[in-house]
Amino acid sequence: MGEEIATKDSVSQRIAAGAHARERARGWFKYPVRSRVSSRYDERETATSRSLCLEVGLALCGRPPSRLLDVGCGGGALLERAREVLPEAELAGVDPVEPAIAAAERRFGGDPGILLSVMAAEDLARQKDRFGHFDLILVHLSLALWNDPLQGLTRLTEMLAPGGTCYVVDLLRPESWDGKTIPEGMGAADEEERDYLRDQLAASLAMEEFRGIADETARRTGTRAEVRRGGLGGHPPGSAEAGRIWAGSPRIAGLLASRGAALAGSSQIDSVAHLVITNPGGRRDA
Ligand SMILES: C[S@@+](CC[C@H](N)C(=O)[O-])C[C@H]1O[C@@H](n2cnc3c(N)ncnc32)[C@H](O)[C@@H]1O
Numbered sequence: 001m002g003e004e005i006a007t008k009d010s011v012s013q014r015i016a017a018g019a020h021a022r023e024r025a026r027g028w029f030k031y032p033v034r035s036r037v038s039s040r041y042d043e044r045e046t047a048t049s050r051s052l053c054l055e056v057g058l059a060l061c062g063r064p065p066s067r068l069l070d071v072g073c074g075g076g077a078l079l080e081r082a083r084e085v086l087p088e089a090e091l092a093g094v095d096p097v098e099p100a101i102a103a104a105e106r107r108f109g110g111d112p113g114i115l116l117s118v119m120a121a122e123d124l125a126r127q128k129d130r131f132g133h134f135d136l137i138l139v140h141l142s143l144a145l146w147n148d149p150l151q152g153l154t155r156l157t158e159m160l161a162p163g164g165t166c167y168v169v170d171l172l173r174p175e176s177w178d179g180k181t182i183p184e185g186m187g188a189a190d191e192e193e194r195d196y197l198r199d200q201l202a203a204s205l206a207m208e209e210f211r212g213i214a215d216e217t218a219r220r221t222g223t224r225a226e227v228r229r230g231g232l233g234g235h236p237p238g239s240a241e242a243g244r245i246w247a248g249s250p251r252i253a254g255l256l257a258s259r260g261a262a263l264a265g266s267s268q269i270d271s272v273a274h275l276v277i278t279n280p281g282g283r284r285d286a
Pocket of ligand 1: 075146
């Protein structure tokens with residue numbers, strides 16, 4: 001019990017210590033001049049990772065979700081792909097940046113099967129009745145920006161349907177990072193993009209912080225949480241688990257064929273953490 005409290009306190013302390021860095025990193029999505037830089041970089045460099053997040057999430061989910069939520073959805077690129085592969089599903093997306101949600105609304109042109117809302121992850125709990133429960137919740141490159149990642153993730157986990165899965169993909173802080181150097185493999189094209197990435201890396205979580213947040217979320221909500229680094233959904237290429245994920249989503253092969261060789265060999269793949277939370281309560285396939 002004493003140990004449990006000590007672990008929880010150290011996670012909270014670490015989160016509190018990163019508040020300023022997170023606020024600075026969020027500025028790149030909030031302010032027009034900087035958000036042009038972040039959009040340009042993200043559209044070019046993170047599109048494959050975004051598509052893989054959806055496909056691996058679908059494979060982990062085990063069956064087509066009837067309700068899917070994308071938290072920190074930006075302009076709705078992941079939801080657009082989700083709509084292509086899940087024409088019948090109810091989709092939802094939230095992001096605290098108003099122009100991002102306005103862009104997503106334009107993208108979907110009033111599709112009644114998509115609920116979009118200007119909202120931070122931490123505030124979703126207040127609207128639980130409006131949003132309901134989800135079979136699959138995805139968080140792509142957003143968790144480390146939240147004001148309170150532990151609180152936000154706990155609230156999201158409470159919104160998982162029985163048997164549901166929450167899959168988080170996020171930038172991992174490089175070990176012994178000097179606070180300045182941007183890893184080559186991240187593909188920054190100019191000084192503005194390097195400034196953007198420097199602030200994102202400064203806010204990013206280290207592996208042990210991911211583990212602390214995952215363990216504490218699981219403890220609070222009675223769910224299972226696992227954190228891994230790199231690979232396919234956190235599993236090394238060629239492993240049985242990666243093979244199962246691969247087999248679970250026919251489109252992964254195509255995605256990896258287009259960028260895969262470069263991706264698998266690059267430092268990008270190792271610079272990402274995968275956090276999977278499953279709500280075992282009354283599994284749908286039980
Ligand atoms: C790097 S972008 C990723 C956008 C999108 N997930 C994608 O992959 O294209 C990070 C997003 O997280 C959003 N964000 C920042 N703070 C958030 C919070 N507290 N709750 C939810 N989303 C947040 C930002 O506004 C931004 O749209």
